[in-house]
Amino acid sequence: MRWSNLFIPTLREDPAHAEAASHRLLLRGGFVRQLAAGHYSILPLGQRVRAKIDRIIREEMDAIGGQQLHLPALHPAEVWKKSGRWEAMGEEMFRLQDRKGMDQCLGMTHEEVIAILAGEVSSYRDLPQIWYQIQTKFRDEPRPKSGVLRVREFTMKDSYSLDVDGSGLDVAFDLHHQAYVAIFHRCGLQALDVVASSGAMGGSESVEFMVASPAGEDWIVTCDGCDYRANLERAESVIPQVDDGPSLGETELLPTPGIRTIRALAEAHPDRAGPRRQIKTLVYVVDGQLTLVLLRGDHELLEQKLVDTLGVANLRPAAPDEIRAALGADPGSLGAVGVEHLPVIADRALVGRRNLVTGANRNDWHLSSVDVERDLTVGQWADLRGISAGEGCPQCGGVLDVWRGIEVGHIFKLGERYARAMGAMVQNEQGDIKPIVMGSYGIGVERTMAAIVEFSHDDRGIVWPVSVAPYEVVVTVLRTDDPGTMAAGERLYSELKDLGVEPVLDDRPLRPGVKFTDAELIGIPYRITVGPRGLASGKVELTTRGDLSTVELAMDDAAPTVAELIRTELERLS
RNA sequence: CGGGCUGUGGCGCAGCUUGGCAGCGCGCCUGCUUUGGGAGCAGGAGGUCGUCGGUUCAAAUCCGACCAGCCCGACCA
Structure with a gap:
């Protein structure tokens, strides 16, 4: 693509009212725009990032046997009344009535709808199943904040596993755990899996995937001596016993x-x-x-x-x-x-x-x-108390640390609750009729995008991992009015395309400083600078966004060199 | 829902105390010059000052109500 034809409304100054790094940079870089509190338009650049995350998720879900489906966003109240969550969800659920006065709601999650579909499975022979969707969820958050980190309308990948028994659920849970590790690794994130509370969803085992960030809303407890890690909501610790001395008698x-x-x-x-x-x-x-x-x-x-x-x-x-x-x-x-x-x-x-x-x-x-x-x-x-940093690890006695994290994924075992409520029963090998055992597994897509920015940026802007970058390399042409320079840029651009990389050609007739600043702001991993000065000796420059290092390359070597760097980097992130 | 704060061209802000022509920087449009880290000159477009009501000869400015947004807390699969 030619940058001159793209809609990338970068902002020269930091937007007012944007505190979190991801909020500030996604706005400044022209990735998103706010429509209302908690509702964001995803602009072309943001959509390209989102599509890449989307693809990574689909590949890893498919790899564990997941099947994508598409479910209604608007649900009749009946469905939620049947599971008891019409009341339980309270004000966080968007509710409305249709022209006939029938109660409806916008889905905040899809356990009920999935359980209804699961009702069509009648034999253990048809299990296990893993079904997933990547769709918009609605939650009437009392306080949206931090850009796309906490919103009222967002894309979520959620998958549901259907099994005949608990050991089947254990397998599905472990498969998801592995898939999530792979997904976040491919997104270039260090996401830590921590023991968590399953909250109002109801369930037993529960693991959250957390990315460290000051913009996070959860507190995570980790040990400096072992692999103990838990959400503060579940964290335990060892504290010194208090010596009460001998009894002093009656109260x-x-x-x-x-x-x-x-x-x-x-x-x-x-x-x-x-x-x-x-x-x-x-x-x-x-x-x-x-x-x-x-x-x-x-x-x-x-x-x-x-x-x-x-x-x-x-x-x-x-x-x-x-x-x-x-x-x-x-x-x-x-x-x-x-x-x-x-x-x-x-x-x-x-x-x-x-x-x-x-x-x-x-x-x-x-x-x-x-x-x-x-x-x-x-x-x-x-165990009812909130623990503090510095207390003893319950596993090894080491010192516990407490830090803020963003929840990018959450997997947990639902059990039989929804299958029972919605009547999703199967016959097992013995001929007994049993409720299907379900698991539920979510990833916030835009939140993952924001977490990557939180995790990977500097004072000049975003540093996208190659795997999710909106473009892999920008060819920055200085002096677009000079035919020779422009032609060299065009040639590099098509060579890169032919090599299978995703380049963008910055052909805007702007001053170099503006183009460099924009490229660094929006975080394209590699920049090839083409200018008359270097071309005089057949050279272009290659700058890596991460460390801002620059090397000179012969014009003919530039495209293959960058293609190889990208290939290596994608390999590292695979 | 409690506390704090903010609404003025696309973005960032001043003006409000003490009522009297709606301003500044950036961006945008036209022309010329310039071109390796946010250029210069000249000309130009663009604003119901969040909304409604009140006070006043006169309201961005004073008063009231409401709405929206940001931050902290509560809440949150």
């Missing part, structure tokens, strides 16, 4: 006028109520049931862990009046001692502790010398 009432916080209590009684000696008592409403949640005073509750532990959909902190009605005191003076009428769930860091301080369920009073085993009725012990 005692401790007057604490005006004290409502862990810190204030610790300052008032540093000898016996340091944060690690306190029990933090939180009150949640879990599916309508008031529940006490206990943690060590200096620990934070990680709500997702509570959700996962209890396996519930609806959970919220209790309101002050609900708390007062149930416990007779306000937040800041709460405790679980003597509470028998409400369920109590406690973090494992409290196991076996004694001589602790907690609220007395009476404003301005606490209880001291609390012995967890003796004085509390804990219905359930669980």
Whole structure:
């Protein structure tokens, strides 16, 4: 293509309101434009990148036996009511009515639709199956942000595996795991597979693929000594035991006028109520049931862990009046001692502790010398706290690090839930009728594009890996008004095409600086500079975008040299 | 949904405090010169100042409501 015919609206200045590197550079480089918050037009350059990612995904999905299909984006409410998610999805689902007043929604994912199709499979002989689609999903995000990283309308590859039993699902899950590793490697990304929570989808095993970036929205925990890696929502750690000393006897009432916080209590009684000696008592409403949640005073509750532990959909902190009605005191003076009428769930860091301080369920009073085993009725012990950097690795005792990541892919085992709901049953070898066992596997396509930019850019612009670059090489012609120079550029361009590479010919009658800056901004991996000065001695220049290194080449060698570099680079990324 | 901030030619911004011709830089169009890292000169096009209402002789500017967008938090397969 000739650059002069292309629509590549680069911006000279950084756009206002774009913080994340990928947002800023994709806008400046003319890859995307915002239509509304969370809705982006993908411009020709962006579309070329997207198409390459799309192709890589399809090749790897096909390699594990996946079959692409195309599903409706608009679904009748019936489908979602049947699985129970019409209510469960809440406000995040775009809903509308047709002219007859029938409820409809825009699909945010396609488990239900797939399970309906899976109903046509009736024998184990027809399994396993892997079906995938690459289509637009809609989610009414409360807060779209960071360009195409968090949007309301986006392309997602999602695949679904259908198996007759759990071991079949394990195989499909592992196949996807391998495929995802291959996909992200080919995209030039370092994506780490981490143990994750499966969230509201419901499922067992769950692995996320994360790319490190300050624009990410997830916290990832890794160990410096071993391969332990987990989403913060699932991460555990080893912390030093607290020595509580010998028992001090019965609990005692401790007057604490005006004290409502862990810190204030610790300052008032540093000898016996340091944060690690306190029990933090939180009150949640879990599916309508008031529940006490206990943690060590200096620990934070990680709500997702509570959700996962209890396996519930609806959970919220209790309101002050609900708390007062149930416990007779306000937040800041709460405790679980003597509470028998409400369920109590406690973090494992409290196991076996004694001589602790907690609220007395009476404003301005606490209880001291609390012995967890003796004085509390804990219905359930669980890992509930958010861990911090520097704590010990649960696998090897090494030091844990916590960093931000972008979730580019997520694979998890759904089990029988959707097949049961939608009636997708098969007969197994024994003739029993069983629900199909499903897995679900997603990749955000535009988000992957943005993650690549986050991962691979410098102060001049994007540095695309060859495998996803919109063009592989730009032939920059200086002095387009000089027939000899222009002809040389044209010749190089067609030689490159003949060698199977994807060149773009920068034939714009602009000053060199503008053309160099644009090429670097949009991140074409290689640039061949053709100018009268070099041509006088039969030379052109080859510049590599990554390190900006430049070498002189004989005009005749340029195209084959670049073709070979690209081939090598694609090989490395395969 | 809570907190902070912003809406003025395509992009980036000033003007608003103290009401009085709608400006600057870049980009765009025409011509000439120039051409190896964002050229020069000359001429030109382009704006319901987010929307609606109010105050006023007069509103980009003051007041009110609303809308949109950005950032933080909450939320989020």
